Amino acid sequence: MPAGRDWPLILGILANLAAGSLADEPRRPAERAQPPPRPRVFRIQVVDEQTGRGVPLVELKMVNQVRYVTDSNGIVAFDEPGLFNRKVFFSISSHGYEAAKDNFGYRGRALEVTEGGSARIAIHRRNLAQRLYRVTGAGIYRDSTLTGDPIPIREPLLNGRVFGQDSVVNVEYQGKIYWFWGDTNRPDYPLGNFHVPGATSELPGRGGLDPDVGVNLNYFLDEQGFARPTAPLPGEGPTWISGLVVLHDRDGKPRMFASYVKVRNLLQVYQHGLVEFRPETRRFEKVAQFPAPPAYPGDYPSGHPFLYRDKGVEYVYYANPYPLIRVPADPDRLADPAAFESYTCLKRGTTRGQQQLDRGSGPAVRYGWKHHTQVLPQDEQNKLITAGRMKPEEALLNLRDIETGKTVLAHGGSVYWNAYRGRWVMIAVESFGSTSFLGEVWFAEADTPLGPWVFARKIVSHEKYSFYNPKQHPMFDKENGRIIYFEGTYTATFSGNTDPTPRYDYNQVMYRLDLSDRRLALPVAIYEVSSEGGGVRLSPKAGPPPPIEAGPRHVAFFAPDRAGIATLPVYERPDPRGGQTLRVGNGASSEERPAPRPLFYVLPAKGPELGAATVPLYEYQEGTSERRIYSVRRPSGDARNVKVLGRVWRNPARLRLW
Numbered sequence: 001m002p003a004g005r006d007w008p009l010i011l012g013i014l015a016n017l018a019a020g021s022l023a024d025e026p027r028r029p030a031e032r033a034q035p036p037p038r039p040r041v042f043r044i045q046v047v048d049e050q051t052g053r054g055v056p057l058v059e060l061k062m063v064n065q066v067r068y069v070t071d072s073n074g075i076v077a078f079d080e081p082g083l084f085n086r087k088v089f090f091s092i093s094s095h096g097y098e099a100a101k102d103n104f105g106y107r108g109r110a111l112e113v114t115e116g117g118s119a120r121i122a123i124h125r126r127n128l129a130q131r132l133y134r135v136t137g138a139g140i141y142r143d144s145t146l147t148g149d150p151i152p153i154r155e156p157l158l159n160g161r162v163f164g165q166d167s168v169v170n171v172e173y174q175g176k177i178y179w180f181w182g183d184t185n186r187p188d189y190p191l192g193n194f195h196v197p198g199a200t201s202e203l204p205g206r207g208g209l210d211p212d213v214g215v216n217l218n219y220f221l222d223e224q225g226f227a228r229p230t231a232p233l234p235g236e237g238p239t240w241i242s243g244l245v246v247l248h249d250r251d252g253k254p255r256m257f258a259s260y261v262k263v264r265n266l267l268q269v270y271q272h273g274l275v276e277f278r279p280e281t282r283r284f285e286k287v288a289q290f291p292a293p294p295a296y297p298g299d300y301p302s303g304h305p306f307l308y309r310d311k312g313v314e315y316v317y318y319a320n321p322y323p324l325i326r327v328p329a330d331p332d333r334l335a336d337p338a339a340f341e342s343y344t345c346l347k348r349g350t351t352r353g354q355q356q357l358d359r360g361s362g363p364a365v366r367y368g369w370k371h372h373t374q375v376l377p378q379d380e381q382n383k384l385i386t387a388g389r390m391k392p393e394e395a396l397l398n399l400r401d402i403e404t405g406k407t408v409l410a411h412g413g414s415v416y417w418n419a420y421r422g423r424w425v426m427i428a429v430e431s432f433g434s435t436s437f438l439g440e441v442w443f444a445e446a447d448t449p450l451g452p453w454v455f456a457r458k459i460v461s462h463e464k465y466s467f468y469n470p471k472q473h474p475m476f477d478k479e480n481g482r483i484i485y486f487e488g489t490y491t492a493t494f495s496g497n498t499d500p501t502p503r504y505d506y507n508q509v510m511y512r513l514d515l516s517d518r519r520l521a522l523p524v525a526i527y528e529v530s531s532e533g534g535g536v537r538l539s540p541k542a543g544p545p546p547p548i549e550a551g552p553r554h555v556a557f558f559a560p561d562r563a564g565i566a567t568l569p570v571y572e573r574p575d576p577r578g579g580q581t582l583r584v585g586n587g588a589s590s591e592e593r594p595a596p597r598p599l600f601y602v603l604p605a606k607g608p609e610l611g612a613a614t615v616p617l618y619e620y621q622e623g624t625s626e627r628r629i630y631s632v633r634r635p636s637g638d639a640r641n642v643k644v645l646g647r648v649w650r651n652p653a654r655l656r657l658w
Contacts, residue, residue, distance in 0.1 A: 040116035042078040043147040049122035058094040072133035077146035088113045095462040096127030128459040129511040136165040137507035152213040160219030160227040164506030167469040169244040176200045194238035195229035211476035211485050231284040237264035242302040259301045288335040304414035321413030321428040323449045324375045341369040365394045393654045402455045405613040414472045420481035427470050427486045438466040447541040455522045466495045521564030523649040525555045535579030557632045558649035559600040569598035579627050602646025614647040
């Protein structure tokens with residue numbers, strides 16, 4: 001018989017049978033509650049108030065700390081079902097940009113959020129360079145996809161299964177742009193590709209996108225569709241490459257080479273050498289392994305190279321960021337460590353640790369291209385000055401902030417010839433900047449690859465975030481180099497920031513810089529040159545790269561060669577007694593037609609000085625001579641007709657590079 005505890009169940013079954021509920025209806029599964037239909041997103045676009053273009057990498061944070069980050073169109077697809085048809089306040093922040101403050105000092109906006117609605121927010125750009133888009137990683141145009149906005153690139157969400165990529169190198173080769181990166185993340189595991197993934201893209205105007213719009217990257221893929229290694233060199237740890245360059249052999253065939261390092265124990269280089277790219281396999285193969293891993297990255301051919309001819313010989317110069325290492329532009333010499341030279345003031349064949357300065361038979365240090373000798377980087381140079389081993393005016397590397405005069409310790413970057421400026425342009429990141437350890441990017445220019453690199457202006461800031469290894473892309477230049485493009489690695493690494501930016505972190509971000517901006521009218525070298533009458537005249541360099549055979553010239557001072565902020569033009573008249581006559585004014589005199597071009601520009605003689613870097617430019621005559629003298633040195637008591645034309649920038653060094 002059934003146990004007593006089973007009787008209630010049995011009676012219940014009998015009752016259901018009697019009612020016909022089990023006999024007449026089949027059993028049906030319980031119905032699940034259907035979620036409400038997904039609301040249409042609210043579209044928010046943040047734009048640059050100066051250009052009207054969407055700004056990537058802008059954070060919008062609600063009061064409850066939920067945050068969104070704009071995609072490469074500057075768009076956020078807001079999708080919070082409980083907040084539609086309500087007013088929502090968003091705090092707004094972005095590196096180098098800022099939103100207006102409200103009456104309580106908050107930088108943000110309250111928006112009426114509605115399904116399918118939209119809002120547009122304009123923010124002010126503090127950076128001189130304009131942020132354009134993210135080049136690598138997932139979800140580059142994620143929010144634009146959700147809002148239905150136009151998308152310029154072919155793979156807007158996930159290309160080559162790449163989540164993040166470290167420092168870029170690229171070069172033109174076989175009619176395309178070849179791109180290579182460092183360590184690369186993937187979506188399916190924390191460990192990714194540590195042996196140089198690569199890709200190609202078409203050149204602008206030859207099937208490629210306008211660099212203002214984006215880059216269509218065609219990754220070299222493995223069987224799983226992930227960006228595969230192109231340099232799987234044997235040995236422990238990752239393989240990194242730099243110094244990517246294309247040279248032509250004796251048969252005129254283009255060949256692509258790169259320097260490589262093998263790394264272990266967190267940035268310890270234990271092997272380095274040369275690799276060559278094989279287009280048939282799309283892989284790099286080892287050509288040479290160099291002896292004795294260097295103690296300092298600048299001691300091997302790293303960085304971003306360029307070609308330059310000196311005394312009839314074409315060289316590969318390696319900028320990291322200063323181009324202080326070179327080798328003849330010959331594939332055979334590239335594989336020979338003995339063929340490399342360093343531009344240094346150390347004694348030939350010595351190291352920095354030995355601290356043997358090359359003074360020859362005189363008191364002044366001697367710089368030159370030397371084999372088997374280490375470079376003297378800026379931080380080591382400054383230590384020697386502090387210790388009294390070098391005089392400040394003997395320093396080669398004098399980069400400083402045009403605003404404050406403080407030293408800028410350049411860490412990494414690139415140098416390329418710029419036709420618009422008729423000068424070499426450096427884009428470099430600073431070590432130990434005021435807003436971040438490796439996040440502040442600077443612009444500088446010089447007459448020769450070696451300099452003088454002196455005055456620089458900050459063009460990008462990333463607050464407590466890194467943007468290291470910035471790389472110019474000269475193949476993207478527009479209007480003869482008036483518009484240039486550069487990208488760098490945006491990452492929390494080395495920054496101390498414990499809150500990495502979603503999707504953007506550890507990826508490449510592209511910037512655009514207009515060199516016609518008056519704020520980039522930096523002081524350039526003004527030289528003392530001999531005139532036909534036997535006197536001395538002042539002149540800036542202009543035009544194509546100067547021939548080294550012209551010999552070195554003395555830099556009298558620095559002054560802009562184009563109109564800048566609060567500057568006055570200086571005009572020159574021929575002086576029959578030799579030399580020149582200068583006058584300051586806002587235009588040509590009535591008898592001068594056509595109007596002459598200003599020789600250089602000065603700050604007003606009276607008014608606020610620009611830090612301690614500016615000095616008066618004097619005009620005077622000496623003795624019975626009628627020849628006018630122009631100098632930043634204070635005239636002697638015997639000088640006649642002394643006056644100050646304006647203020648110029650002091651030359652901190654006494655070196656002759658050209």
